[in-house]
Amino acid sequence: MTDVTLLYFDGCPNWEVADRRLKELQVELGFSLQHTKVETAEEAERTGFRGSPTMLVDGADPFANGDEPTGLACRVYPTPDGPQGSPTLEQLRAAIV
Numbered sequence: 748m749t750d751v752t753l754l755y756f757d758g759c760p761n762w763e764v765a766d767r768r769l770k771e772l773q774v775e776l777g778f779s780l781q782h783t784k785v786e787t788a789e790e791a792e793r794t795g796f797r798g799s800p801t802m803l804v805d806g807a808d809p810f811a812n813g814d815e816p817t818g819l820a821c822r823v824y825p826t827p828d829g830p831q832g833s834p835t836l837e838q839l840r841a842a843i844v
Contacts, residue, residue, distance in 0.1 A: 753802055754785050
């Protein structure tokens, strides 16, 4: 079974949109979903947290290209409709399957 972890911090509300989308997909795709609150810069570095929200699929960030900094910030994702605070439902589905 695929394991998805949603990393977030309270300073950015975008994780709530990602969470709703992941829960919708969880019903369809049947993966496990965990939530991890990141509270310090050290935790961000240790977990590979590239901003809120960060989704890890089986421990890897499918949306990272390798040059994003880690830290407590809001993350922006490129989507077909322009930059957004969360990947689209379709982008998440493609990353998980």
